[in-house]
Amino acid sequence: MPDNLTREVRLMAENGSPVPRTEPAPPGVPQQAVFDVSGVAVYYGDFRAVRDVSLDVRQHEITAFIGPSGCGKSTMLRCFNRMNDLIDTARVEGDISYHGVDLYDPAVNPVEVRRRIGMVFQKPNPFPKSIYDNVAYGPKVAGAKGNLDDVVEEALQGAALWDEVKDRLKESGMSLSGGQQQRLCIARAIATDPEVLLMDEPCSALDPIATGRIEDLMVEIKERYTIIIVTHNMQQAARVSDRTAFFTTEVNEESDRRTGLLVEYADTDKIFTTPDDERTENYVTGRFG
Amino acid sequence: MTSLASNPTSYSLEDFHGSRSRMRKERIVRAVLFTAASTSIVISVAIVASLIGEAWTFVSQVELAALWTDGWFPRRGMYDVKTLVSGSLIVTVIAMAVAGPLGLGAAVYLSEYAPATVRKVVKPALEILAGIPSVVLGFFALTFLSPVIVQRLNDEATQFNIAAAGIGVGILTIPLVASISEDAMRSVPMALREASYGLGARKITTTIRVVIPAAVSGLVAAFIVAVSRAIGETMVVFIAAGATGGSLFSTDIFRPGQTMTAAMASQAAGTDQVRGAGLTFQSLFFVGMLLFLVTLVLNVLASRFVRRVRQAY
Numbered sequence: 001m002p003d004n005l006t007r008e009v010r011l012m013a014e015n016g017s018p019v020p021r022t023e024p025a026p027p028g029v030p031q032q033a034v035f036d037v038s039g040v041a042v043y044y045g046d047f048r049a050v051r052d053v054s055l056d057v058r059q060h061e062i063t064a065f066i067g068p069s070g071c072g073k074s075t076m077l078r079c080f081n082r083m084n085d086l087i088d089t090a091r092v093e094g095d096i097s098y099h100g101v102d103l104y105d106p107a108v109n110p111v112e113v114r115r116r117i118g119m120v121f122q123k124p125n126p127f128p129k130s131i132y133d134n135v136a137y138g139p140k141v142a143g144a145k146g147n148l149d150d151v152v153e154e155a156l157q158g159a160a161l162w163d164e165v166k167d168r169l170k171e172s173g174m175s176l177s178g179g180q181q182q183r184l185c186i187a188r189a190i191a192t193d194p195e196v197l198l199m200d201e202p203c204s205a206l207d208p209i210a211t212g213r214i215e216d217l218m219v220e221i222k223e224r225y226t227i228i229i230v231t232h233n234m235q236q237a238a239r240v241s242d243r244t245a246f247f248t249t250e251v252n253e254e255s256d257r258r259t260g261l262l263v264e265y266a267d268t269d270k271i272f273t274t275p276d277d278e279r280t281e282n283y284v285t286g287r288f289g
Numbered sequence: 290m291t292s293l294a295s296n297p298t299s300y301s302l303e304d305f306h307g308s309r310s311r312m313r314k315e316r317i318v319r320a321v322l323f324t325a326a327s328t329s330i331v332i333s334v335a336i337v338a339s340l341i342g343e344a345w346t347f348v349s350q351v352e353l354a355a356l357w358t359d360g361w362f363p364r365r366g367m368y369d370v371k372t373l374v375s376g377s378l379i380v381t382v383i384a385m386a387v388a389g390p391l392g393l394g395a396a397v398y399l400s401e402y403a404p405a406t407v408r409k410v411v412k413p414a415l416e417i418l419a420g421i422p423s424v425v426l427g428f429f430a431l432t433f434l435s436p437v438i439v440q441r442l443n444d445e446a447t448q449f450n451i452a453a454a455g456i457g458v459g460i461l462t463i464p465l466v467a468s469i470s471e472d473a474m475r476s477v478p479m480a481l482r483e484a485s486y487g488l489g490a491r492k493i494t495t496t497i498r499v500v501i502p503a504a505v506s507g508l509v510a511a512f513i514v515a516v517s518r519a520i521g522e523t524m525v526v527f528i529a530a531g532a533t534g535g536s537l538f539s540t541d542i543f544r545p546g547q548t549m550t551a552a553m554a555s556q557a558a559g560t561d562q563v564r565g566a567g568l569t570f571q572s573l574f575f576v577g578m579l580l581f582l583v584t585l586v587l588n589v590l591a592s593r594f595v596r597r598v599r600q601a602y
């Protein structure tokens with residue numbers, strides 16, 4: 001990693017200067033690691049929800065997290081933008097670095113982290129504000145002044161929602177259908193122009209057409225962003241992602257609740273065709289109990 | 290084979306009648322509940338009717354000029370309405386100027402900022418404040434707020450003054466504002482806060498732009514309840530604002546004043562003298578009627594407002 005980039009990121013806690021965007025590496029050259037995760041475990045109180053996660057997320061790639069319900073995919077995803085800070089009982093062990101900066105260093109301000117690392121949540125959560133104000137919220141919070149019409153339109157186009165709402169931007173975001181709400185949340189996240197987009201099952205409430213458009217969007221914007229997506233949809237992971245992490249749950253030694261763990265992390269092709277681990281193979285071929 | 294498993298081939302209407310005793314029981318339950326609900330309505334109607342009756346006697350016999358004079362001196366036949374209404378409104382405005390910011394601030398702190406451990410201590414403390422009898426607060430207003438705060442702000446202020454009474458009423462309503470507002474803010478779904486934080490908003494931004502707007506109908510409700518409480522509060526004003534016998538019309542908050550409630554209390558306290566004194570007794574009901582109308586208007590306005598704000602979101 002170039003030294004100056006690391007330094008720039010290190011500064012972000014202090015003065016909020018953005019990390020310069022880099023172009024995708026030419027074919028054949030491995031992409032830079034955006035996140036470096038090693039030996040991470042997350043606890044909720046005494047309960048260890050997920051353990052032994054080590055992986056690197058590369059720039060301009062789509063990384064998919066798959067695995068059975070409760071294996072800690074959402075928990076893990078929320079570590080990348082310090083969202084777990086909001087849960088009193090949650091505690092993160094191990095190292096997560098972003099462009100070489102320890103995300104959990106006491107000097108790091110989570111607000112600055114979240115301005116660079118956007119998130120779409122598992123359940124749609126639009127604000128009880130107008131559609132327009134929902135999308136404009138992020139830019140406004142980041143200090144954008146003046147007319148945001150173009151930003152709003154572009155974000156809604158990007159989330160494949162523009163045509164459905166362009167005549168009702170003043171209506172409440174809550175008045176949309178579940179699937180439309182989720183696309184509104186996607187638009188809201190991309191309106192802030194983040195460097196990384198964390199997406200927690202963004203398509204679980206969408207019909208196949210809208211899903212297809214969101215997938216197209218992801219592939220399109222990975223030129224500029226880095227995306228981590230949690231999905232229960234194997235085809236989706238296979239279609240859009242470059243690398244896939246498979247998590248599963250195992251019975252705990254210390255309690256009867258099941259702890260999640262990372263089983264295998266590799267190129268998506270490999271995970272879906274010739275995985276190393278038997279558990280991965282069983283899961284992706286649908287033989288998981 | 291049991292009879293449960295066999296499917297009847299035809300039904301008659303009687304099969305759907307159900308058990309008779311069961312139906313009778315249900316009818317009785319309904320009647321009891323109906324009585325409970327209607328009793329409270331009947332009582333309210335009776336109160337309003339007696340208010341209207343006596344107030345009407347007063348209005349129809351009093352000289353109208355006596356309703357707009359220099360002050361409220363019922364025993365001298367001076368029933369200046371504006372003295373009492375403005376007194377009540379001034380006390381309420383001062384009270385809300387105290388309780389609004391402090392109550393809302395406490396609510397924001399408790400709901401958004403305080404760690405669970407702090408909340409566990411502060412919330413019961415607030416509830417203790419709510420349990421202080423208003424008589425005690427009245428003396429506190431007279432013996433502490435008046436000399437230590439009000440008279441220091443303005444050395445012309447008399448010992449009995451409207452300002453001290455208003456601040457006292459404000460302190461009395463802080464817990465009310467704080468606890469209703471805090472409930473309203475805590476019932477805002479965590480998912481909305483997460484959405485805001487996830488977009489890089491700070492805590493203060495999230496509170497002001499997301500939590501407070503989403504809780505606004507509850508916050509307005511808190512404000513209304515507090516205003517009603519402040520207008521209806523009697524004891525603090527009775528003790529701290531002075532003017533027990535009567536009051537000249539005055540809008541000076543550093544001088545004694547009279548509110549609707551305190552005027553009623555001071556007359557009711559001297560019932561036997563009042564009885565003989567012509568219309569003074571009825572004037573009490575007249576003031577009660579005024580109080581009722583003011584509160585009613587406030588509530589109607591407020592519920593309109595709440596509805597409008599709700600529609601906006």
Ligand SMILES: Nc1ncnc2c1ncn2[C@@H]1O[C@H](COP(=O)(O)OP(=O)(O)OP(=O)(O)O)[C@@H](O)[C@H]1O
Nearest residue numbers: 044049068069070071072073074075076087122260
């Ligand atoms: N706020 C919380 N407090 C306590 N435990 C939690 C909390 N959130 C999640 N957990 C627990 O952590 C474990 C992992 O949850 P998580 O939501 O990360 O799973 P997931 O893989 O995203 O599942 P799904 O596919 O159903 O969304 C579960 O056992 C869950 O009960």
Ligand SMILES: [Mg+2]
Nearest residue numbers: 073074075122
């Ligand atoms: Mg999840």
